[in-house]
Amino acid sequence: MNPIATDTQTPAPDTPPLLAAMLGTASIPAALRDALNASPRVVIPANRAELYQLALGPEGGPVFSVDYVAGDRVITEATVTRCRNGAAVNYPEDYMRRRDPECMVIADSRPTDKTRYEDRFRESFDRVKAETFAWLGTQELVVVPFKAGGLTYGSPSLAVVPLNAAFFALALVDLQGWTTFDEIGPFTPRSILYVAPPFRHTHFDAKQVVVHDRTETLHEIFAYNLYPGPSAKKGVFSVLLDIGETEGWITAHASSVRVTTPYDNETIVMHEGASGGGKSEMCQDLRREADGRILLGVNTVTGEPYHITLSESCELAPVTDDMTLCHPAVQTGDGRMVVADAEDGWFVRVDNLKQYGEDVNFERACIHPEQPLVFFNIHAVPDATALPWEHTLDSTGKPCPNPRVVIPRSHITNVVSTPEPVDVRTFGVRMPACTADKPSYGIMGMTHFVPPAIAWLWRLVAPRGDKNPSIGEAADAVNTLEHGGMVSEGVGSYWPFSTGTKVAAANLLLKQILTFNHTRYVLTPNQHIGSYNVGFSAEWLTREWLARKGGGRVRADQLEPARCPLFGYTPKEISLDGQPVRRSLLRPELQSSMGVVAYDEGCRILSGFFRSELQQFLTSELDPLGREIIELCMRGAPVEEYEKLTPMYL
Numbered sequence: 001m002n003p004i005a006t007d008t009q010t011p012a013p014d015t016p017p018l019l020a021a022m023l024g025t026a027s028i029p030a031a032l033r034d035a036l037n038a039s040p041r042v043v044i045p046a047n048r049a050e051l052y053q054l055a056l057g058p059e060g061g062p063v064f065s066v067d068y069v070a071g072d073r074v075i076t077e078a079t080v081t082r083c084r085n086g087a088a089v090n091y092p093e094d095y096m097r098r099r100d101p102e103c104m105v106i107a108d109s110r111p112t113d114k115t116r117y118e119d120r121f122r123e124s125f126d127r128v129k130a131e132t133f134a135w136l137g138t139q140e141l142v143v144v145p146f147k148a149g150g151l152t153y154g155s156p157s158l159a160v161v162p163l164n165a166a167f168f169a170l171a172l173v174d175l176q177g178w179t180t181f182d183e184i185g186p187f188t189p190r191s192i193l194y195v196a197p198p199f200r201h202t203h204f205d206a207k208q209v210v211v212h213d214r215t216e217t218l219h220e221i222f223a224y225n226l227y228p229g230p231s232a233k234k235g236v237f238s239v240l241l242d243i244g245e246t247e248g249w250i251t252a253h254a255s256s257v258r259v260t261t262p263y264d265n266e267t268i269v270m271h272e273g274a275s276g277g278g279k280s281e282m283c284q285d286l287r288r289e290a291d292g293r294i295l296l297g298v299n300t301v302t303g304e305p306y307h308i309t310l311s312e313s314c315e316l317a318p319v320t321d322d323m324t325l326c327h328p329a330v331q332t333g334d335g336r337m338v339v340a341d342a343e344d345g346w347f348v349r350v351d352n353l354k355q356y357g358e359d360v361n362f363e364r365a366c367i368h369p370e371q372p373l374v375f376f377n378i379h380a381v382p383d384a385t386a387l388p389w390e391h392t393l394d395s396t397g398k399p400c401p402n403p404r405v406v407i408p409r410s411h412i413t414n415v416v417s418t419p420e421p422v423d424v425r426t427f428g429v430r431m432p433a434c435t436a437d438k439p440s441y442g443i444m445g446m447t448h449f450v451p452p453a454i455a456w457l458w459r460l461v462a463p464r465g466d467k468n469p470s471i472g473e474a475a476d477a478v479n480t481l482e483h484g485g486m487v488s489e490g491v492g493s494y495w496p497f498s499t500g501t502k503v504a505a506a507n508l509l510l511k512q513i514l515t516f517n518h519t520r521y522v523l524t525p526n527q528h529i530g531s532y533n534v535g536f537s538a539e540w541l542t543r544e545w546l547a548r549k550g551g552g553r554v555r556a557d558q559l560e561p562a563r564c565p566l567f568g569y570t571p572k573e574i575s576l577d578g579q580p581v582r583r584s585l586l587r588p589e590l591q592s593s594m595g596v597v598a599y600d601e602g603c604r605i606l607s608g609f610f611r612s613e614l615q616q617f618l619t620s621e622l623d624p625l626g627r628e629i630i631e632l633c634m635r636g637a638p639v640e641e642y643e644k645l646t647p648m649y650l
Contacts, residue, residue: 019044019143025181026145027188029218031133032160038137043163045144048178052372054142054166055080055087062382066164066226070201077197077226080167081380085366086373088380089167091227094394097377098402099229100208104238106499107213107222113501117211125211128203132196132222136160144169145184148191148239149251149342151177153327155190155243157236165226168195171374172232174406177344191219191239193231199224210235212499214242219499228376233347237323237497240342245500250512251342252324253494255279258317258416259547267547270324270339270422271539274464274489277428278526278539280349283318284359286310286540296541296585297532300433301593306532308579314547317414321346326512335518335649336421345408350378351401353389361413363388366405376404423551424520427458428539430465431525434588436598441465441486441609443594443602444525445586446538447545449559450568451639452513452646453629455521457566460506461613462489463606488613503621510626518649520552523567530588530599541581545574554650563589563596564603565639566610607636 019042036042045051057064061082067074077096081088091097107117107125117125140163147154154176161169172193173179200206203224210230211222219239223231240251256270271282288294293307323342330338350366353359366373366388377400379390391399409415431442442465450458463486489495491505498505513519524542528534546552559569574581584590589599614630622630625645632641 025186026158028158028192029220031130032192035133035137035160036141036143039139039141041140041163043140043142044181045142046180048170048173048371051142051144051166051170051173052087054163055170055374056082057164066167068198070198073201075198075201078165078167081382083375083380083382083384083386085369085385086375087167087170088375088378088386090377090380090392094396094400096208096225096227097392097394097400099227099234101496103208103210103225103230104496104499105209105211107211108215110214111501111504112499114499125213128199129213129222132194132199135196135199136194139163142166142169144173145179145181146173146176147179147184148176148236149243149325150340150344151179153325153329153340154342155239156184156187157191157193157239158189159193159195159232161195162197165195165197167374168226168228168232171228171406174345174374174408175233175343175347176236189218190243191221191236193221193223193235195223195226195231197224197226212238214499216246219243229347234497237342237494238499240323240325241494241498242500245504245508247328248508248511249328250326250492250508251494252326252339253279253322253492253497254324255282255321256319256324256339256420256422257283257543258319258420259543260315260317261547262312262314265547265550267423267551268319268420269424269426269543269546270337271426271428272459272493273428274430274462274493276430276464276526277493278524278536279322279428281526281536281539282426282428282543283316283321284536284540285316286313286537286544294537294541296537296581297529297534299531299593300528300533301435301531306582306585308541308576308581310544311577314544315414317416318412319416319420321348330419332421334421335516336423337512337516337519338419338421340419341409343409345406346412348405348407350388350403350405351391351399355389358389365407365411365413369407369411371408374406376406378403378405422516422519424522424546425455426522426524426539426542427455429458429463429523429525431528432465433528433531433533434598434602435531435593436595439598439601439605441602441606442525442528443530443564443588443599443606444523444567445562445570445588446524446529446581447542447571447574447586448523448562448567448569449554449571449648449650450521450523451643451648452517452521453632453642454566454568454639456510456513456626456629457610457614457633458523459492459509460617461610462491462493462495463487463609464489486609503617503619506617506626507621507623510623514625514646520649522546522552529585530591531593532585532591538585541576545576548576556650561639563587563599564606565637565642566603566606566633568639568642607633
């Protein structure tokens with residue numbers, strides 16, 4: 001089948017005017033054109049309000065059941081409840097409430113390290129692809145255009161969704177930004193998303209499956225489930241990574257924030273890391289106790305709390321939330337990487353909201369939105385207000401760990417809508433407790449400066465040491481994590497969404513790091529520093545300190561090598577408002593409840609994990625400098641040797 005129609009063709013005489021206009025301006029695959037012409041009804045919403053009404057079902061609520069015929073059964077895939085502040089979508093199955101990490105398969109023959117459709121299902125995708133278009137041709141459909149990557153820098157794209165699942169299309173355009181065929185003008189889609197929910201049951205043993213079928217000019221996504229995470233959210237991320245790999249740029253899996261000190265100095269911090277690494281938290285205000293003090297940590301052995309006092313904290317203005325464009329069009333050439341948001345709306349997980357008042361500005365945006373929102377896995381009562389801290393209960397009786405709200409960027413307090421140059425790139429790592437009695441790899445100090453070479457290694461490995469509430473876990477990962485081990489999230493921590501090869505992604509990431517050489521690289525832990533349970537306080541206070549340092553500036557004589565070379569350098573001291581942070585939080589081996597022996601065992605665990613994960617990159621395709629860097633890690637080289645290869649910018 002020709003992947004893109006070579007002419008617009010003349011629509012059938014009885015084609016509705018809006019559909020005829022769309023068919024006349026978009027160069028689309030012939031199979032899609034046939035499905036649209038065969039469909040009993042195709043709706044192209046004129047505006048978001050119309051699409052929102054479609055999401056509530058033909059009666060407009062109060063509760064609409066999204067049902068499909070699958071064989072001889074009628075299956076309810078989701079329910080949509082009309083609330084005062086939006087539409088609350090819930091799934092009957094716990095399994096459908098978060099992304100299956102094994103849902104991605106690749107149908108084409110282009111380079112990939114991911115599972116191919118033919119290998120998993122023992123046949124080519126051709127048959128199921130044809131059956132998908134045939135099924136779409138029997139359904140009432142809603143068709144929406146969008147720009148993958150946001151309205152400013154995004155690529156024109158299409159989504160074709162069953163009309164009774166219009167909530168899915170609504171979530172998609174809220175994430176990517178509302179646009180129309182008239183606004184885009186004549187175009188050839190760079191990506192197309194198709195949704196066929198019953199195939200999950202009729203073809204894929206009730207599993208989430210998202211099939212990617214790529215050519216040089218078109219990336220098609222076939223989503224066989226109605227949770228938008230793997231397709232409307234991360235599927236679009238896959239498209240951006242695909243485009244970027246072709247054109248030589250990256251969409252980072254990162255948040256970024258403009259931090260303004262009490263003295264009006266501004267620093268842009270971009271935060272990366274595997275799931276649980278603190279990307280969302282980097283844009284959140286630090287938490288204070290009732291008396292205004294900040295709880296930095298609690299010693300898990302002695303129970304001793306450690307507070308510090310900070311009279312004024314920095315003002316935060318979020319720049320990006322999760323998908324961060326490092327697009328060539330916004331670069332200035334001053335040695336700092338300029339970033340922009342790849343989305344017009346954010347898919348915010350609210351599992352950390354347990355009760356009223358924990359994040360007042362965000363709660364206000366959810367409860368009194370400027371337009372009705374889309375909620376997922378949130379308890380809903382018809383025509384009542386959906387509350388972001390009332391999470392749907394799983395079958396276990398426990399709250400669903402992945403409640404979500406799709407919220408426009410414009411609803412976020414102090415959001416920055418212009419591209420911004422990055423001063424500091426931080427990398428967050430979820431750390432377990434480490435004590436003398438129970439050594440672990442949880443030995444990272446509060447703040448570490450690392451040479452670009454070591455920063456690259458952390459982004460290749462992207463270790464994750466705790467369960468991820470956003471996705472289910474593969475069986476082997478469950479066993480590893482339950483026993484205190486680590487799993488790798490892969491290159492840049494965006495690897496789960498990439499359809500390409502690991503080495504190509506590694507080379508592109510190294511090129512990016514070398515190109516933007518006026519950047520400071522910092523590591524910061526969350527959850528634990530040695531024996532101290534710190535939550536995200538270390539990350540928040542590191543952010544405060546880096547901003548007060550003026551873009552993270554530090555002199556070489558203010559740093560000393562960390563005991564573990566993978567941590568680069570440790571600040572000799574950190575003071576906030578004249579109050580020094582305990583040295584044992586900077587150098588955890590000094591903690592009496594942990595000590596040097598446990599620290600060295602943690603370093604051995606961490607270094608061994610890095611060596612095992614990095615081995616796969618040592619191929620002939622790897623950049624020669626990348627090979628030198630990995631070989632330093634393989635032989636346990638000191639930090640000074642990394643710095644000789646890639647000098648630090650201080």
